[in-house]
Amino acid sequence: MEEDLGxxxxxxxxxxxxxxxxxxxxxxxxxxxxxxxxxxxxxxMASWMLAWAAVSACTGAVQNHTQLYVVRTLLGLTxxxxxxxxxxxxSLFYTRKEIxxxxxxxxxxxILATSFSGLxxxxxxxxxxxxxxxEGWRWLFIVLGKYIVHRREIDGIxx
Numbered sequence: 112m113e114e115d116l117g118x119x120x121x122x123x124x125x126x127x128x129x130x131x132x133x134x135x136x137x138x139x140x141x142x143x144x145x146x147x148x149x150x151x152x153x154x155x156m157a158s159w160m161l162a163w164a165a166v167s168a169c170t171g172a173v174q175n176h177t178q179l180y181v182v183r184t185l186l187g188l189t190x191x192x193x194x195x196x197x198x199x200x201x202s203l204f205y206t207r208k209e210i211x212x213x214x215x216x217x218x219x220x221x222i223l224a225t226s227f228s229g230l231x232x233x234x235x236x237x238x239x240x241x242x243x244x245x246e247g248w249r250w251l252f253i254v255l256g257k258y259i260v261h262r263r264e265i266d267g268i269x270x
């Protein structure tokens with residue numbers, strides 16, 4: 112990615128870190144909107160997950176560091192509602208005693224999913240790297256983003 116986008120110095124580190132600017136700025140507003148009961152949490156969360164997938168797929172189209180910064184900021188904004196929102200939703204259904212286990216399962220599932228991300232990336236690079244003239248890292252973002260959008264269409268999730 113660094114070579115393909117011509118990143119120099121600390122531009123890659125800035126791109127990685129800039130995600131958190133969007134992420135932290137959207138967590139509280141998201142939960143405030145969800146708890147206001149102006150929008151159903153199921154619609155709110157599904158909409159943000161779809162936006163998150165679309166922005167992730169768009170990462171495969173960036174051509175320089177400026178575009179990467181913009182997409183990473185947007186990725187942080189669209190990703191932010193998920194974890195705080197999931198914890199908020201769990202808190203609506205479970206007592207204090209019950210919620211600890213459920214939040215533990217949520218975070219453990221995230222760690223488990225992260226442990227497989229390297230294998231998914233390696234498989235994508237090995238099979239799609241160079242296909243259609245696109246680098247493997249571009250395919251990774253495109254495939255993962257498209258998968259989520261496609262799952263929504265298969266499952267018939269209404270947003």
